[in-house]
Amino acid sequence: xxxxxxxxxxxxxxxxxxxxxxxxxxxxxxxxxxxxxxxxxxxxxxxxxxxxxxxxxxxxxxxxxxxxxxxxxxxxxxxxxxxxxxxxxxxxxxxxxxxxxxxxxxxxxxxx
Amino acid sequence: xxxxxxxxxxxxxxxxxxxxxxxxxxxxxxxxxxxxxxxxxxxxxxxxxxxxxxxxxxxxxxxxxxxxxxxxxxxxxxxxxxxxxxxxxxxxxxxxxxxxxxxxxxxxxxxxx
Numbered sequence: 526x527x528x529x530x531x532x533x534x535x536x537x538x539x540x541x542x543x544x545x546x547x548x549x550x551x552x553x554x555x556x557x558x559x560x561x562x563x564x565x566x567x568x569x570x571x572x573x574x575x576x577x578x579x580x581x582x583x584x585x586x587x588x589x590x591x592x593x594x595x596x597x598x599x600x601x602x603x604x605x606x607x608x609x610x611x612x613x614x615x616x617x618x619x620x621x622x623x624x625x626x627x628x629x630x631x632x633x634x635x636x637x
Numbered sequence: 638x639x640x641x642x643x644x645x646x647x648x649x650x651x652x653x654x655x656x657x658x659x660x661x662x663x664x665x666x667x668x669x670x671x672x673x674x675x676x677x678x679x680x681x682x683x684x685x686x687x688x689x690x691x692x693x694x695x696x697x698x699x700x701x702x703x704x705x706x707x708x709x710x711x712x713x714x715x716x717x718x719x720x721x722x723x724x725x726x727x728x729x730x731x732x733x734x735x736x737x738x739x740x741x742x743x744x745x746x747x748x749x750x
Contacts, residue, residue: 576737619737621737
């Protein structure tokens with residue numbers, strides 16, 4: 526199974542700051558169809574996860590452009606510019622290239 | 638509007654079988670797969686398995702021996718059955734679409750006597 530190593534486990538930020546979260550996979554996430562199925566999700570407290578980014582860098586529907594995703598092969602980053610209060614929660618990376626799909630352990634974003 | 642909704646018992650006794658239903662609307666099960674994901678309290682997300690749009694399934698290897706996913710396309714429902722439940726199976730169980738673009742609200746399942 527592909528192991529997703531997500532860091533840091535937690536972040537303490539002030540509103541308006543920018544932050545980055547890393548996700549590294551144990552295998553290349555390039556699918557045989559040429560696409561890379563790496564997604565980023567945000568789970569606000571008590572809520573179901575919500576997709577932010579799909580296929581590394583594509584913004585999900587209704588997601589503000591303060592969020593951006595970069596990376597390739599085995600190394601991926603989510604950047605949040607100008608953090609807002611609604612951004613607080615747990616961020617998850619998940620690969621959907623190889624079955625079984627696998628998640629990172631999550632990064633909890635908290636207010637400083 | 639795309640919607641997914643999980644339903645099932647909130648409490649299951651140890652060693653018993655869990656049965657959950659994911660009822661979908663706004664899309665067809667023959668066009669989209671449906672995945673099951675669970676989250677133990679205070680922990681991360683775990684992919685459990687999938688009902689592909691063509692009708693085949695795939696499972697998390699750690700759960701494969703206990704897990705079965707099926708569907709009724711006429712009712713737009715996907716079913717999860719997992720046997721030999723233990724306390725470690727206490728979790729919120731979600732169904733979600735491919736690409737994780739839509740999620741159900743989740744159903745909390747507690748395994749306890």
